[in-house]
Amino acid sequence: MVENIEQRSPDDEVVMDKPTSQWSDLWKKEDYMAIWLGFFILLVGVLIYFNNAPSGMDQTISSANATLEEQADRAPFKTIEWYQAMDAKSKLKATGSSIGKTIKEFTSKPQGWSGNPVHAFYMSEETAGEIRRKASVKYEAASQRAEAALEEAKQAQQAAAAANFNNESLNEQATDEIIQWREAKASASSAKKKVGVSAYNQIPHLIGLMIVLAVFFGIGMKFMGKSFGQFVKGFLFVFLIAILAYTAASNATMKHYGIGYAAWAILFGLIISNTVGTPKWVMPSVQTEYFIKTGLVLLGAEILFGKILSIGVPGIFVAWVVTPTVLITTYIVGQKLIRIPSKTLNMTISADMSVCGVSAAIATAAACRAKKEELTLAVGLSLVFTSIMMILMPAFIKAVGMPEILGGAWMGGTIDATGAVAAAGAFLGERALYTAATIKMIQNVLIGVIAFGVAVYWCAKVDCAPGQRVSAVEIWHRFPKFVIGFITASIVFSFMYSSMGADVSYAVIDHGALRGMSKIFRGWFFCLAFVSIGLATNFRELKEYFKGGKPLILYICGQTLNLCLTLLMAYIMFYKVFPEITARI
């Protein structure tokens, strides 16, 4: 194998590498270590949840499917029984098993809190009892409203049935009453969760989780030739800041603004590093890329291509036509018109604005090796505009009388953060929520393709000497290997998802290995990564990227294009090309 030979160019800022790969890279390089660690968690998740499927699952599924078939033949709208059959299937979750609950308890983040931050970690039985009492009053009221709505829906459905479902006006009335019942039921379900509050003490679990993750990542560091002891010592500090970030994010008011753990993690890290300074003994555990890459391998498993096929064609067209168009256009505009000096910053902002916010920014930044400051800036821009759009878009849609489905598709394709899409969509109505969520999920799946494409493009075109062609072997040497783990996880889980069928996959993959394992650890790993970014970033360096306001101009221009194109494509797809699908939603 050719050894890596460094040659200094006359300009000392550029280092000329000769490409190389060695077998020892498999355990010495961070990218590969991230893959092994990520795969380990996924394997454990599969072994646990595939062996703890809900009891009676197959029977419940076949019974519910039989009801759904029968009801689909019975009426020209989704009947109460149709929804009740779907609700029966939605309760099938492997995460509901005893081991699933244990994992959830042990890996749990700080709990939601309002006035007293102590409630993020500890709640006495007395306080829990008080909350239950207050919540019971609201739940009783919500439950009665849901029951009343169900009665109204039954009467309307019976009236429609009496006319053999041939009376359009009665059918429409039944549909409206059923939708109102669904919304009242959703409110009652949310109220019921608060009635279930019990006393807790998170502190022993957080300490245990800290030790487990310290050892987990420390072993990887040891294989890569770094000090296990130094890493673990510093990790305690990084994990503590991550806990603080989650605590801030779980504050009720911060949730209302959509300010999540990523923003707090970066902020707390920045404050420490730019005031008292990050302690030297912490630095061995400030491993941004290590945490991010491991998290991204887990994220890969959550990108299920099979989902797209089961959730419909119009959404695919909206997401897969508009998103790449906006991404590429914004990148070109950023380079040619706005003239953003850093290509990696340009690409990261373009991805987070056009795809799906923070998660897309993370994947793209890692794929094109963007700087930490660039990722910070992209995430910051995304979060600010997400909060604004989450509040303004539903208000605008209601004010102009836009149809719910069109409004939902518009918001799903333009609001960056997934949680904000859920809030904005649900605020408009159930159909808006389902449409918005569908578009956003398809965009989430796009992350895999975008990250891979960006990685290849960067290796082949951007990261090379001007005017020189790069061979396939060199592309391989330069390719960020963790993307292979990311894509492999996606392909394997997509294959499993398709083989097992949507119903069983929902129970053991979606609400098993993914939500019960991958998602939990991925959240922690990304939080650790953002804390590391903050701890290693200097305000002055960050300010440099704001110069001239070019990133902000790029974001605004790109988002404006995104808003216009998404609305146009959503209208065409949902109302001109596939109106029959829209009629069923």
Added chain:
Amino acid sequence: MAICRNKSNDPGPGAGVENAPGGLRGVVRLLVSMGLIYMFMFHLGPALEQGAWIKPMADFIEERNIESSMYFYTEVEEFSDARLNWQHTMTYAPRALTEPALCP
């Protein structure tokens, strides 16, 4: 074939934090920062939330317990319901409309 990379793309650990003031000035800045966060989280944020534009959404998020600050679909329960509903709408669409199911 040589490949260029920009050296400044690979800062080592600790890069960029050499200019932290440290000492008493650093502690003061840290306390001021914590004070600002406290003001935003416990006073300014809740006050702004009462505004006509924000309150309806804030109340709605609180009532429905939506994880509006999450970043990926697996972190938001509503997406699970939405996916289930959409999948069933496509697979078990009311056939009285005489349209074939659109998904396998």
